[in-house]
Amino acid sequence: MSATPPEKTLTNPRAKHGFIARTCSIAAVGAYVPERVLTNAELERVVDTSDEWITSRTGIKERRVAAVGEHTSDLAAAAALRAMERGGIKPEQIDLIIVATITPDMPFPATACLVQQKIGARNAAAFDLEAACSGFIFALEVGQQFIMSRTYDTVLVIGAEKLTSIIDWKDRNTCVLFGDGAGAAILQNRPNTHGLLTVCMGADGSKANLLSMPGGGSRCPATAESVGSRLHYLRMDGKETFKNAVQAMCQAGREVMRRCNIDISQIECIIPHQANQRILDAVGERLGAQPGQVFMNLDRFGNTSAASVAIALDEAVETGRIERGDLVLLLVFGAGLTWGAAVIEW
Numbered sequence: 001m002s003a004t005p006p007e008k009t010l011t012n013p014r015a016k017h018g019f020i021a022r023t024c025s026i027a028a029v030g031a032y033v034p035e036r037v038l039t040n041a042e043l044e045r046v047v048d049t050s051d052e053w054i055t056s057r058t059g060i061k062e063r064r065v066a067a068v069g070e071h072t073s074d075l076a077a078a079a080a081l082r083a084m085e086r087g088g089i090k091p092e093q094i095d096l097i098i099v100a101t102i103t104p105d106m107p108f109p110a111t112a113c114l115v116q117q118k119i120g121a122r123n124a125a126a127f128d129l130e131a132a133c134s135g136f137i138f139a140l141e142v143g144q145q146f147i148m149s150r151t152y153d154t155v156l157v158i159g160a161e162k163l164t165s166i167i168d169w170k171d172r173n174t175c176v177l178f179g180d181g182a183g184a185a186i187l188q189n190r191p192n193t194h195g196l197l198t199v200c201m202g203a204d205g206s207k208a209n210l211l212s213m214p215g216g217g218s219r220c221p222a223t224a225e226s227v228g229s230r231l232h233y234l235r236m237d238g239k240e241t242f243k244n245a246v247q248a249m250c251q252a253g254r255e256v257m258r259r260c261n262i263d264i265s266q267i268e269c270i271i272p273h274q275a276n277q278r279i280l281d282a283v284g285e286r287l288g289a290q291p292g293q294v295f296m297n298l299d300r301f302g303n304t305s306a307a308s309v310a311i312a313l314d315e316a317v318e319t320g321r322i323e324r325g326d327l328v329l330l331l332v333f334g335a336g337l338t339w340g341a342a343v344i345e346w
C-alpha cells in the first residue's frame, strides 16, 4: 500500500527564534507594454528567419516595441502608476524607487530619478540596479531589506526595458528574441501577512562574456569605430546561456523551497524569466512541476529582461491565476551571469 507523504509545513525563514521583525508584502503590482506589436511574420522581412524557426526554437510569436519618443522611464512610470492605482498608493507615500534595467534612458542620471519626476513621488529616493534579466528579483530583495530594517515603509520596485534600443536588427541569433515593457511592485510592511518569504541571488562573473553589450562603457566608449563594429548591440552565446539558465534556475528554485520547507506540489504557480519556452519546459520538468504549473507569456512578449517576471506576475494576478494566500515561486537568470529565486505567499 503506497501512502501519500504528509505535506510539509511552510516555514517562514524570517521567523527564526519565533520572531518576525516585520513583514514585507507586495501591496500591488502593475505592468505596461507598448502598443506596437512586432510579429514573427514581420521579422521574416527583416532577417533570414521564419515563423516556424522562431516558434519551434523559442515559443515566441510576437513582442512589443516602444513608440518613437517612448523610453524606458515612460514604460516604467506607466507600470508604476497602474500599481499605485490598484494599491491606492499616493505618490507622496513612496519612500524609495528602484528601477532594474539594462536599457536606462541614458548612462546617467538614473532612470529611477526620471520615473520619480514622472509619477510625482517627490519624497522618494531613487536609484537604478543592474542585474540584467535577474534585475527584478534582485531589486525586490534590495527593496525588502529597506522595509525589514525599518528604513522605509513603501518601496516601489520596477523592472523596465526598451531592449529594442540595443538590438542588432542584422543578427538573427538575437533580434527575434527580445521585446520592450515594464512591470512594477509596491512593497510595504503589512503585519499578519507573509509576503516575500525568502529570496536567493547568485552571480558568476567568469561567464560575463556569454551575454553582453561590449560598447558604451569605460572599457569601450563610443567612437565611430565602435559603432561601425556593432559593439553597441547586445551579443549572446545562445547555447551556453541556455544550459546555464536551466541549471541555475533549478538550483535557485530548490534552494528557496528548501529554506521554506516546502516542495513543488505546494507551489501554486512558478513564474520564471521568460527567455525561451524550451528553457521553461526543462526547468519545469527538472523541478517536477505539473502541466500548467509554469506560467508562460513569452509567446506574446518575448524576452523583456528585467521586466519579464514583473509583467508575468502582474498578468498572473490580474487573470486570477494566483490568488491571495497562494505560494508563488519566481525564478530568474541573466547576463553577469546572474540568477535568483523567490518564494512569495501572495
Ligand code: UT7
Pocket (backbone or CB within 6 Å): 048, 049, 050, 053, 054, 057, 058, 133, 172, 173, 174, 176, 237, 238, 239, 241, 242, 245, 275, 276, 279, 303, 305, 333, 334, 335
Ligand atoms: O535572458 C537571458 C537568458 N537568455 C537565454 O537564456 C537565451 C538562451 N538561448 C536560447 O534561447 C537559444 O539558444 C536560442 C533561441 C538563442 C538559439 O536556439 P538554439 O537551438 O540554441 O540554436 P543555435 O544557436 O544552436 O542555432 C541553430 C541554427 C544555426 O544554424 P546552423 O549553424 O546550424 O546552420 C543558427 O544560425 O539555427 C540558426 N538560427 C536561426 N535560424 C533561423 C539562429 N537564429 C535563427 C533565426 N532564424 N532567428
